[in-house]
Amino acid sequence: MRIVVDAMGSDNYPHPDVEGAVMAARDWGDEIILVGQDGLIERELARYDTAGLKLEIVHAPEVIEMEDEPTKAAREKQHSSMHVGMDLVRTGQADAYFTAGNTGGVLVVATLYTLRRIRGVKRPALATILPLPKGHAVILDIGANADCRPEYLVQFARMGAVYAHALLGRDNPTVALLSNGEEPGKGSMLVKDTYKLLVADSSLHFIGNVEPKEALDSRADVIVTDGFAGNVFLKSLEAMAGMLFDVIKDEITAGLRTKIGGYLAKPAFRRVYKRLDPFEVGGGPLLGVNGVVIVGHGRSNGRAIRNGIGQARQAVQGNVVATLVEALAAS
């Protein structure tokens, strides 16, 4: 398998990106193609023992930076590591593309400049695999489409089900619609209209609306929502987790007794982090384009990048794109 890794993706590129690529090459033996400014990548690679690893560099002179406006950058920097990297997938020279870069940039470069939409796909969606106490759930859209129509959400449901099958190994995955109440009549007009379409879709195992609490209890393998609410949902979870850990730390270090308690409880906290850490998942797919594209968090460290590359591998092994083409053609 040949996986392209954007060396110019993360907030701290190229360090975590190259580190993760080396880890992945070592752990799984795949061919990894690092795309980006070759001088920079070479210098970074020199820090690792890469003997025997299948690492290759493909030069891309331009970089779409985190703070770039996606549409403008995608148009003006057509020799970016995103354009060059996804083109390798488009032309069959590689099987998948991973980046921890500008999400909007990935979207525009993928849909307008390189891989383009799968035939019949109304809107590609960004998904992520949420680590939960009782397993994992695929949630989409988490930000590609702030304004959606019911038909888009039905396609998101189908794409999410394909991904949950391939990545989580679920047969006939359960699909739920994120809402502000569990009853069928609850929700915005978008949610109410989508509900009716999902109920009528015999290809899906639709289990109804879920509120955020139920979305976390693993009753649903796939959680469908528009990109605005999905983004708010996901970022609210992250924000609360961050705030809570900060406040807990604050209060534990406020006195000697609790400090000792915190020290003794440390292994438990480490396990909590590990169980719920999004870096264990490493990223989420852009679903609905002609190729495997996994987008990692800008703040990714080497391990997160490595895990995101791992997800790309699994998506290729699970034949996600071909299955999506089929599932969406059937609709």
Add this chain to the structure above:
Amino acid sequence: MRIVVDAMGSDNYPHPDVEGAVMAARDWGDEIILVGQDGLIERELARYDTAGLKLEIVHAPEVIEMEDEPTKAAREKQHSSMHVGMDLVRTGQADAYFTAGNTGGVLVVATLYTLRRIRGVKRPALATILPLPKGHAVILDIGANADCRPEYLVQFARMGAVYAHALLGRDNPTVALLSNGEEPGKGSMLVKDTYKLLVADSSLHFIGNVEPKEALDSRADVIVTDGFAGNVFLKSLEAMAGMLFDVIKDEITAGLRTKIGGYLAKPAFRRVYKRLDPFEVGGGPLLGVNGVVIVGHGRSNGRAIRNGIGQARQAVQGNVVATLVEALAAS
């Protein structure tokens, strides 16, 4: 001051409701009017020493239950504790109304049957005061209006600012718009259009978009959003906090060392709860109707009910309704 308390509100009515009413009467000396089925309230009240407290019972034979469909129940149960209670406010026999009951029911009974909208208010909004590490923030709408227009959100901003001034003591409160990115161009069409209106509104101290993380860092005194996203935001925070505490407990009790650590750290955890506990706030106001209406959580215990009644007191003392009438007439 005379405050009406719905004795038939919470999930476990009338126990927490009456308990909280007794606590409030004891703590602040206000007149509390318990409204609901009189026999039930009398039996419940008999459990407390109420000598010297200004407690009164007003009979209301019907109950809008949590599982009732709001519109239907409001129409068919016009002798409910909500109708009777809010009518006491409407007719000037009481200054405020508190309930931990069916939120949809409160909305319908308030806007269509009793208090009705303040002149010029397009849509009343449900707000809540969010307890945060560095203070409090007013967030609205948290569920009254799943589908909104930009003009509604501008009014929510004005109403939220009045409430933040009265309840949190903020002069010229900062107002932010919840979005999926901080830049002005980010968000759904609703958010983008609202952004422009808020920038142009000289009566507001608008500081721009906030993502969930920034919404929790107290830069904004008021966070404005539509009722769908607001509900998802709030419930996601609650869901994550609940999940995290469960997982932490789980991991701490998994071994002896961490168990001892957890025991020693207990006072810290208690302080964390206390700092972020929504029951300390006790509820949120329905803003935009002709009267102070505070809605508590269905799961409220006595202390939460007492604190919700306290919020009603403060809203009356802060002259919230008259200020809202003025602020909205000026728009």
